[in-house]
Amino acid sequence: MAKGDLVGGSLWQNYSKKVAERMDHPRYLGVISEEEAESLNAELIVAEHGAESCGDAVRLYWAVDKNSSRIVKATFKSFGCGTAIASSDMMAELCIGKTVDEVVTITNLDVEKALRDDPDTPAVPPQKMHCSVMAYDVIKAAVATYKGVDVGTLEAAEMVCECARVTLSTIKDVIRVNNLKSVEEITDYTKAGAFCKSCIHPGGHEKRKWYLVDILAETRAGMDKEAAGSDEEPFIELSPFKKFKAIERVLDAEIRPALHQDGGDVDVEDFIMDGDTPVVTIAYRGACLGCMSATVGTLGFIENVLKEKLDPAFKVEVG
Numbered sequence: 001m002a003k004g005d006l007v008g009g010s011l012w013q014n015y016s017k018k019v020a021e022r023m024d025h026p027r028y029l030g031v032i033s034e035e036e037a038e039s040l041n042a043e044l045i046v047a048e049h050g051a052e053s054c055g056d057a058v059r060l061y062w063a064v065d066k067n068s069s070r071i072v073k074a075t076f077k078s079f080g081c082g083t084a085i086a087s088s089d090m091m092a093e094l095c096i097g098k099t100v101d102e103v104v105t106i107t108n109l110d111v112e113k114a115l116r117d118d119p120d121t122p123a124v125p126p127q128k129m130h131c132s133v134m135a136y137d138v139i140k141a142a143v144a145t146y147k148g149v150d151v152g153t154l155e156a157a158e159m160v161c162e163c164a165r166v167t168l169s170t171i172k173d174v175i176r177v178n179n180l181k182s183v184e185e186i187t188d189y190t191k192a193g194a195f196c197k198s199c200i201h202p203g204g205h206e207k208r209k210w211y212l213v214d215i216l217a218e219t220r221a222g223m224d225k226e227a228a229g230s231d232e233e234p235f236i237e238l239s240p241f242k243k244f245k246a247i248e249r250v251l252d253a254e255i256r257p258a259l260h261q262d263g264g265d266v267d268v269e270d271f272i273m274d275g276d277t278p279v280v281t282i283a284y285r286g287a288c289l290g291c292m293s294a295t296v297g298t299l300g301f302i303e304n305v306l307k308e309k310l311d312p313a314f315k316v317e318v319g
Helices: 010-014 017-024 034-039 082-095 108-114 130-147 168-178 183-190 212-228 240-261 297-309
Strands: 042-050 057-065 071-079 159-161 264-274 277-286 315-318
Touching: 017 082, 034 042, 042 071, 042 130, 057 082, 057 130, 071 082, 082 108, 082 130, 108 130, 108 168, 159 168, 168 183, 168 212, 168 240, 183 212, 240 264, 240 277, 240 297, 277 297, 297 315
Parallel strands: 277 315
Antiparallel strands: 042 057, 057 071, 264 277
8 A cells, every 4th residue: 555545535644654754765675785794794684574364575684793693784675565664664773773682572562653653643553553563573583583493482472363473462562552442452453363263262263372352351450450559659660561651641740741831842762671770761852852951951850850750760861
């Protein structure tokens, strides 16, 4: 599906501007030759993955530094729709600068979130989420090629839907992030259960360890329990998802309103735990870009608020 086919139609509003831009102008489309990899003191890794359900396929090229196992360059070739091109382009970008061991943690949700124009609006319509799943799978294939192992050995997470290659952790995260309330919504967002349907509920043609109906019920019960629980749980003991949501709550309540008064804004680009130290990387928006105080006064203000509200060890960096 090309962007031009959608302009002026109601369907186009379901795609983010980032997706549209990368459909027409992918940044990492291309190949890496053996000669180029060698010039970078890197090993060339080529892997591919195809989705039989839609006929799309992607080939991923990595130049992996021979000394550090860090991916110094990544490109791709996509054989499919515009969404597959945009997802593959973002997937390649997310790989660059990471080690091979680090990229194996990238999920289809990371790809889709990186393509959003704002954190709360999906980048693509639900029926196109399988394109980001394909990007996620080709990373696993590339890691397996680099390590010389079968891709199945890299699946530390439980696989719920073999057809769409969707894991248990991915389904739980999708339910939580998007506040999903039905199996149909899970399928729309992830494609889990869209094909052979044996993972939806017991009684299908193949017995499964996990079923979508049970995962939904269990995850929703946990969400309800968390909502009813105390807000006094120490920040360091929160799950990664709850840490991120806590940071966003503080930004929305204490920081963004002040920045909005002067026409500025701030986004969270990354969050990690460096031992017991929470480290958040931010990106300024609007009037904050290029502001003299952004790297001193405003940065100190943001860090002090996060220290006061969440954890006294908080550090804030500008991406």
